Amino acid sequence: MQIEVNNLVVSYHNNIALDLTELTIPDGGAYGIVGHNGAGKTTFFKSLTNIITNYAGEIKIDGQNVREQPAVLGKVGIVLDGMSVYMGQTGWFNLEYFSGLRGNFDRNRAQELATELGINNVLNQKVKTYSYGMKKKLILLMALLHQPELLILDEPFRGLDLETVQWFKAYLQTLVEKQEMTLLISSHVQSDIEALCKEVFVIDHGQLIETIDLAAETDKKLRILDTTDNVRVQAILTDLDYAHDVLADGRIQLSIKDPNWAKLQVQMANEQIEINEIGVLSALNNKLN
Ligand SMILES: Nc1ncnc2c1ncn2[C@@H]1O[C@H](COP(=O)(O)OP(=O)(O)OP(=O)(O)O)[C@@H](O)[C@H]1O
Structure with a gap:
């Protein structure tokens, strides 16, 4: 899915957190959003998905204005760092509940994905008994359930063990390559971004300061x-x-x-x-x- 941003300005209490004049992210492939702490990455992801709607400017996904035509977000999955789920309920409850918000729930697909993610055996347990990594995988599963054409991942690897990170990266690569998904990912870990992304957008103090073509860099x-x-x-x-x-x-x-x-x-x-x-x-x- 293609993303087009024009004159996007997001403020918190009159402080500008994001000021993107023009940014186009092409359809297909993996793209990195990087920058120091507080640069505006999470704010950007929240604006793309209508978690924040109080902004100036325009965001279009596949030509649809996300604020005016939010149906387009049905094809978008997002995992924010620290996203909350119902801790006192089971994994299954959370999957059904959050899918229900979108109107349907495909139990077989959920089961298949849970098996791939290695959390199928804990879905009957309350989420408060999960490890950090299990909870993160449950949230990822929710984002993947609707076969998103655009997947937005904010610091997806933070707090995960090395083995899980390696598995996760390979899994994301498969989604991008075989299912032609567009992946937007933020990370503070250089090797994660380099392993996955072909192009990287560097944000600093809310502004796009550089676009790096990683494929060309590697060629040099x-x-x-x-x-x-x-x-x-x-x-x-x-x-x-x-x-x-x-x-x-x-x-x-x-x-x-x-x-x-x-x-x-x-x-x-x-x-x-x-x-x-x-x-x-x-x-x-x-x-x-
Ligand atoms: N709810 C909020 N209220 C007030 N200010 C906020 C809020 N959320 C973010 N900010 C401010 O907006 C700016 C951008 O924050 P944002 O979380 O988007 O940065 P980030 O690039 O995701 O940072 P990090 O790498 O630390 O996750 C920061 O100055 C932050 O303090």
Whole structure:
């Protein structure tokens, strides 16, 4: 589902929390919304889904104005961090109750998804007996029940164990690739965003400050190089006419796609310069936390 935002301004008590002049998110694929704490990510997600409606400007999903034609949100699933469910009721009760709000409940589909998510055996228990991860999976299940064409996930991995996060990422990738879902996801963890998203929108103080094409970044194969003699390596790079940058801490940023990469390695070996570290440089560095 395509999202179009025009002149969106959201304020809390006269303080502007979000001010997006223009933002278009194409249909299909996974997109990251990143930014420091308080940047406006959750506010953006809430506005997209009519949880917040008191704003100036316009939001369209698949050409429908969400405030005026909220039916379009029937195809949208959202999981906000800290979303609440009825803790004193069972998982089944919550699934039926929240599905009922949308008008129908497909028990078989719920059962299938619960099995995939590994929470089928706890659905008869009260939610207050669930672990944090189980509760999060229950909320995800609610969002997936209606086969959303757009899934919005706010910090979906926070508090989950590594194994669950890995499973969850693979599951989301399948949804995006095989079911052509559009995924909008926020996370403060760089590797999560890099693993899933092809494009990332960076929000700062409520404004869109940058759009990063992660696929193109990966193609450039930019690396951070740290060696036993970075000063000498810089001189070699200059001699080789090898495009590079030097970071404040002396490490060197270069592309291993450069035709001189092999020559550099030979020269370093000849001069007995060793590589301490060669890490991936991401355009996302320092933009998430
Ligand atoms: N209900 C509210 N009342 C008043 N101010 C709010 C409210 N919700 C959010 N804000 C303010 O709006 C701004 C944006 O908050 P928002 O929760 O959208 O940020 P965020 O990018 O999701 O942050 P985080 O990464 O910490 O979750 C912040 O300055 C926050 O303090």
